[in-house]
Amino acid sequence: MLVRLVRMFLEGAAGVAVTSLIGLYVYQNKLVYPSWAQGARDHVDTPDNYNLPYVERRLMTKDGVEIRAFDIRREDSNTTWLILCPNAGNIGYFLSVVELIYRQFNSSVFIYSYRGYGFSQGSPSESGLKYDADCVMSFLQHDSFYKSQKMVLYGRSLGGANAIYIARNYPQMCDGVILENTFLNIRKVIPHVFPWLRYVAFMCHEVWDSEEEIKFVDPTLPFLFLSGKKDEIVPPEHMETLFNLCPSDNKEIIEFENGYHNDTIVQEGYWDAVSNFLNKYV
Structure with missing residues (x-):
């Protein structure tokens, strides 16, 4: 019994x-991809709330998904920042930083919603987000304004993985890459964020293998790595390893001792480091 x-x-x-x-x-x-959290699919702030001129773009990906973007141009700029967002919220959350870039760096800005985020159609996935990136790069490549601009990729967290994908596949369009608190791959983040799932991390089909991807970027493309040493989501060692693996001849890593995952951007010296990098390499 x-x-x-x-x-x-x-x-x-x-x-x-x-x-x-x-x-x-x-x-x-x-x-x-917690695009559903905090009502981020119900409302998206627009650049006019920050007195920024813009056009909302509706772009169609090769698999038939419509994604939304804010096209924020400065006619007197010679550099455009392509913003690759993290995995939470929507592009409206980032508009205060867009305003800073637009005004302080005298740059145009192009920022888009991944599929399944904000008012973009579809559901997010690694393959789908890469289709989104391909679609955006095609638009920028054929637009008479943007194809004459220098292009800086700026990716935070998941956006960093997107930036690495774009840098590898569209090197002729990129003039600089800025990465903040991004990861080697998602499977290697899981044990840090969800320790009880460490033994099943191999089941994660959303991989984003930047650890491998970054090995193949153009060595002439400058890279800036911005790392929060108190990052509680992505171990700082991931950024160090990405820096070491990156074959760029012009790369720098700046570490912020008190920076957590989401507040590294407000640490003292952050924007000075960005400015110095752009002045030196772009």
Whole structure:
């Protein structure tokens, strides 16, 4: 009788574990891409709230998904920043920084919503976000204004993985890359954020393997790595490794001792480091 009860318990526990793992596998995109959180799909601030001129672009990807973008041009600029956002919120959350870039750096800015974010259609996935990037780069490549501009990629967290993808695949369009608190790949972040999932991290199908991708970027393309040493989501060692793997002849890493994942951008000296990098290499 006791043996039978133990067997029933173990079988039940195994069934729950298997069901949980299947659920985790199927719904992992909700964790990796929390575009649904905090009502970020219901309202998106627009650049006119910051007195910025803009045109809203509706771009169609090659798999038929419409994505939204803010095209914020300065007619007197010679540099455009392409903003690659992190995985939370929407592009409206980043407009205060867009204003700083536009005014302080006298630059044009192009910022877009990944599929499934803000008012863009579709659902987010690694392959889908790469289609989005391809679509945006095609637009910029053929636009008479942007194709005459220098292009700086600026990616934070997940946006850094996007920036590395673009840098590898469109080197002829890029003049500088700025990465903040990005990761080697998502599977290597999981044990840090969700320790109890470390043994099933291999089941994560959203990989974003920047650790491999960055090895193949153009060595003439300048890179700036901005790392918060107190980052509680992406271990700072990830940024150090990406820096070491990057083959760029013109690369710098700046570390902020008190920077966490989401507040490195407000650390003292952050924008001075960006300015120095751009003046030196772009």
